[in-house]
Amino acid sequence: xxxxxxxxxxxxxxxxxxxxxxxxxxxxxxxxxxxxxxxxxxxxxxxxxxxxxxxxxxxxxxxxxxxxxxxxxxxxxxxxxxxxxxxxxxxxxxxxxxxxxxxxxxxxxxxxxxxxxxxxxxxxxxxxxxxxxxxxxxxxxxxxxxxxxxxxxxxxxxxxxxxxxxxxxxxxxxxxxxxxxxxxxxxxxxxxxxxxxxxxxxxxxxxxxxxxxxxxxxxxxxxxxxxxxxxxxxxxxxxxxxxxxxxxxxxxxxxxx
Numbered sequence: 001x002x003x004x005x006x007x008x009x010x011x012x013x014x015x016x017x018x019x020x021x022x023x024x025x026x027x028x029x030x031x032x033x034x035x036x037x038x039x040x041x042x043x044x045x046x047x048x049x050x051x052x053x054x055x056x057x058x059x060x061x062x063x064x065x066x067x068x069x070x071x072x073x074x075x076x077x078x079x080x081x082x083x084x085x086x087x088x089x090x091x092x093x094x095x096x097x098x099x100x101x102x103x104x105x106x107x108x109x110x111x112x113x114x115x116x117x118x119x120x121x122x123x124x125x126x127x128x129x130x131x132x133x134x135x136x137x138x139x140x141x142x143x144x145x146x147x148x149x150x151x152x153x154x155x156x157x158x159x160x161x162x163x164x165x166x167x168x169x170x171x172x173x174x175x176x177x178x179x180x181x182x183x184x185x186x187x188x189x190x191x192x193x194x195x196x197x198x199x200x201x202x203x204x205x206x207x208x209x210x211x212x213x214x215x216x217x218x219x220x221x222x223x224x225x226x227x228x229x230x231x232x233x234x235x236x237x238x239x240x241x242x243x244x245x246x247x248x249x250x251x252x253x254x255x256x257x
Contacts (some may be wrong), residue, residue, distance in 0.1 A: 001154075001179070002128035006049075006094045008138035010148060010248075015138055017094070017244035018042050021053035021157065021187035022221035024101065025085075026078040029224045030058070031239055035085070038241075042089050049092045051132075053187045053219060054099025054157030056082055059113065075105070079113060083120045090121045095132040099157040099187065131156035133179060139248020149248050154178070155185035163234065165191060172218045173197065183215045183244060183253060190237040193218035194255045217242050217255045 008015065018038065024030050042048045057078035073081070086093065098106075098114040105111040118127035126132075132155045137148040154175060161171040168189040175184040180201070195216045202209045223229065225236040242255045 001131040001133055003133050003135070004095050004126050004128070005135045006126075006137070007148065008049075008136075010138070010140045012047065012138045013248045014047055015136070015246045015248065016045065016048045017136075017153070017246065018048055018050040019053060019185060019217065019219045019241055019243070020050055020056065021185075021219040021241075022055040022099070022190055022223070024055060024058040024221065024223055025081055026058040026073050026075070027223060027227065028072055029226045029229075030072070031222045031224055034239055035222050039085060039089060042092055049094050049136075050089065051094060051134075051153075051155050051185060052086070052096040053155050053185060054097050054114070055101040055187065055221075056099070056117075057101060057113065059101045059104050075113075079117060082117050086117075087121060090123055093121070093123055093126060094136060095134050095153075095155055096123070096127045097132055097155060097157050098129050100159065131178075133181065136246070138246075141251075142249050149246075149251065151183065151246055151251075151253060152181040153183045153185060153244075154181040158186045158188040161189040168218065169193065169195070172216050175216070176214055181214070182212075183217065185217050185219065185244075187219045189218060190221035190223070191218055192220040192238055192240055192242055192257055194242050194257060213253075215244070215253055215255060217244060 059075050096118050102113040118124040134153040136151045139149040141149050161168040168191045172186045197214050200209050201212050220241040242257050244255045246253050
């Protein structure tokens with residue numbers, strides 16, 4: 001887990017966190033048009049930032065379950081396109097994590113593809129190979145105008161989850177067992193999902209506790225139906241991805257599909 005501190009101006013009253021995960025650039029069924037649309041949305045929105053949460057490229061290798069012969073481009077071309085696509089919004093990327101598709105090259109040859117891309121973009125200090133614990137500060141709280149509002153986001157690509165929706169929801173909720181945060185972001189399972197749970201947070205210094213909400217967000221995949229997913233009997237997945245909304249005046253956060 002890597003701790004990442006990101007700070008934006010006090011005059012920002014709100015922020016939107018857009019999530020890019022499981023894009024699978026290079027796969028025959030990758031919806032490249034929608035990926036480009038979403039990047040433009042972030043680029044043209046002064047209140048938008050984003051998290052890249054693994055499996056950005058497909059990276060089918062000879063030893064992987066993906067079909068390397070059906071790729072639309074080579075892994076090197078996928079890496080090049082990764083950096084070209086996200087270069088215009090690199091200042092808006094608050095964190096990057098690696099996914100199991102990028103990790104195929106690390107397992108085979110010790111090559112960390114996402115770190116290479118992060119360095120090419122000049123944001124390697126915001127990269128984590130595993131999980132990213134993001135301390136995102138902006139705005140001006142009404143009760144404490146001398147400070148910035150702080151939101152803690154834990155993002156990791158994830159693994160497992162099974163085929164059923166219930167298993168995927170459990171995998172998402174279990175992130176709260178790892179670290180105390182306001183918002184949890186999980187990918188990998190290709191099921192867009194938003195849910196909230198309450199939690200009693202203790203204050204040992206003042207011998208108090210307070211009831212707080214935790215937001216859990218699972219991301220979608222930018223894949224149309226076919227290929228590996230169809231061959232193995234997986235359900236078609238929606239390409240709609242949740243967006244997180246943060247208030248800079250009051251501790252208030254939500255996500256919408």
